[in-house]
Every structure is written in structure tokens, then in C-alpha cells.
Amino acid sequence: MEQLARVGDLARNFRETKLSTLKSPQEFFDHRQLSRPANMNEATSRITYNTRHFSGNYLLLIIVLAVYAMLTNPLLLIAIAFLAGGFAAINKFAPEPVQVGSQTITQKHLYTGLFVIGLPLLFFASPVSTFFWLVGSSSILILGHASLMEPGVESEYQGVEGV
Structure with missing residues (x-):
């Protein structure tokens, strides 16, 4: 919940600072103000x-x-979604080590698996x-x-x- 509040604050701050300077499309695309500059x-x-x-x-x-x-x-979109979703899932569902049979799986193991799959996928997405x-x-x-x-x-x- 705290992360969502931070994202909301960042979006609000972005809208107030950057998007408040938007000029109207009539001003931005005013073809009467187009001319070739005389020199550099x-x-x-x-x-x-x-x-x-x-x-x-x-x-x-x-x-x-x-x-x-x-x-x-789309491959880049999939790779980014896979990596971001993997980070979010590991942080949310696996904060503590999990015992599977005789093996203990830690966050470090999960992150390693995520990188072993995600980085080559990201590489091929150029x-x-x-x-x-x-x-x-x-x-x-x-x-x-x-x-x-x-x-x-x-x-x-x-x-x-x-x-």
C-alpha cells in the first residue's frame, strides 16, 4: 500500500510540474509560425x-x-513484464526461505533463476x-x-x- 501511495505521489508531482506546461495543440501545430531560420x-x-x-x-x-x-x-514488452513481474512476485510471495523436500529455496535462488531466464530474453528483445x-x-x-x-x-x- 505504501508503494502505491508513492507511485500516486510521483504521478501527481509529474502532472503538476511537467504536464502543466503543455501548450494547446493549436499553438504547438501553428503552421503560420513555421519558417526556415536564416542562419545557424x-x-x-x-x-x-x-x-x-x-x-x-x-x-x-x-x-x-x-x-x-x-x-x-512485443518481445521487449514481454521481457520487461517478465522481469518486473518476477521481482514483484518474489518480493511479495517469497520473502522467507521455503523448504522443498531437502532443498531450501531462498530469494537469492529465485532472483538467480529470474536473471538466468530474463536476461537472455531481454537480450534477444534488442x-x-x-x-x-x-x-x-x-x-x-x-x-x-x-x-x-x-x-x-x-x-x-x-x-x-x-x-
């Missing part, structure tokens, strides 16, 4: 401004791409290539969007303080 300095300043301005939208984009990557790689696909695809999308979107008028007054 302008592209860099656009990327700097837009990554802060649209940080919640970019985080949501990464989450959607990660879910897509997991759903299109998590490294999935990770690099996620990094590459999200980088291309985010940097492309951030460099092509012109900053709004409010960016001109960002450093100005009220008198």
Missing part, C-alpha cells in the same frame, strides 16, 4: 527558446514514441536498438520542430522586468 545562430536561439516553451509537449512526444516502440516490439531509435526519432522531431517554429511575441519581452 537564429536556429540555435529558436531551439533554445522553443525547448523551454514547449517542454511539456516535447516530453509527451517522447512518451508517445516510447509507448509506440514498446508496442511494436533494448539497445529500441533505445537508440527512441533517442534518434525524438531528437529529429524535437529539433526539427524547435528550429522551424518562430518564437512568439512574448519571447521579445522575456528578459524585460516591469518598471
Whole structure:
């Protein structure tokens, strides 16, 4: 129960801090603000401004791409579910050693069995290539969007303080 409360607190904190910065789809996909930057300095300043301005939208984009990557790689999904479920089951149902015939089975034995089965399964699921696909695809999308979107008028007054 305590772990569920912690997960709930983390989800609430995530929603309050990161997802509260989400911009509307009309603002995020405003095609009237799209233009090619004149030079590298302008592209860099656009990327700097837009990554802060649209940080919640970019985080949501990464989450959607990660879910897509997991759903299109079912072996990876099975391997992660097997390992996570195995950890949860061992912690919940086998905290104490169990006597089976003349053998005593401890948590260490169960974890060893979980790793002997789970790690080769995870290896064949190719998590490294999935990770690099996620990094590459999200980088291309985010940097492309951030460099092509012109900053709004409010960016001109960002450093100005009220008198």
C-alpha cells in the first residue's frame, strides 16, 4: 500500500510540474509560425527558446514514441513484464526461505533463476536498438520542430522586468 501511495505521489508531482506546461495543440501545430531560420545562430536561439516553451509537449512526444516502440516490439514488452513481474512476485510471495523436500529455496535462488531466464530474453528483445531509435526519432522531431517554429511575441519581452 505504501508503494502505491508513492507511485500516486510521483504521478501527481509529474502532472503538476511537467504536464502543466503543455501548450494547446493549436499553438504547438501553428503552421503560420513555421519558417526556415536564416542562419545557424537564429536556429540555435529558436531551439533554445522553443525547448523551454514547449517542454511539456516535447516530453509527451517522447512518451508517445516510447509507448509506440514498446508496442511494436512485443518481445521487449514481454521481457520487461517478465522481469518486473518476477521481482514483484518474489518480493511479495517469497520473502522467507521455503523448504522443498531437502532443498531450501531462498530469494537469492529465485532472483538467480529470474536473471538466468530474463536476461537472455531481454537480450534477444534488442533494448539497445529500441533505445537508440527512441533517442534518434525524438531528437529529429524535437529539433526539427524547435528550429522551424518562430518564437512568439512574448519571447521579445522575456528578459524585460516591469518598471
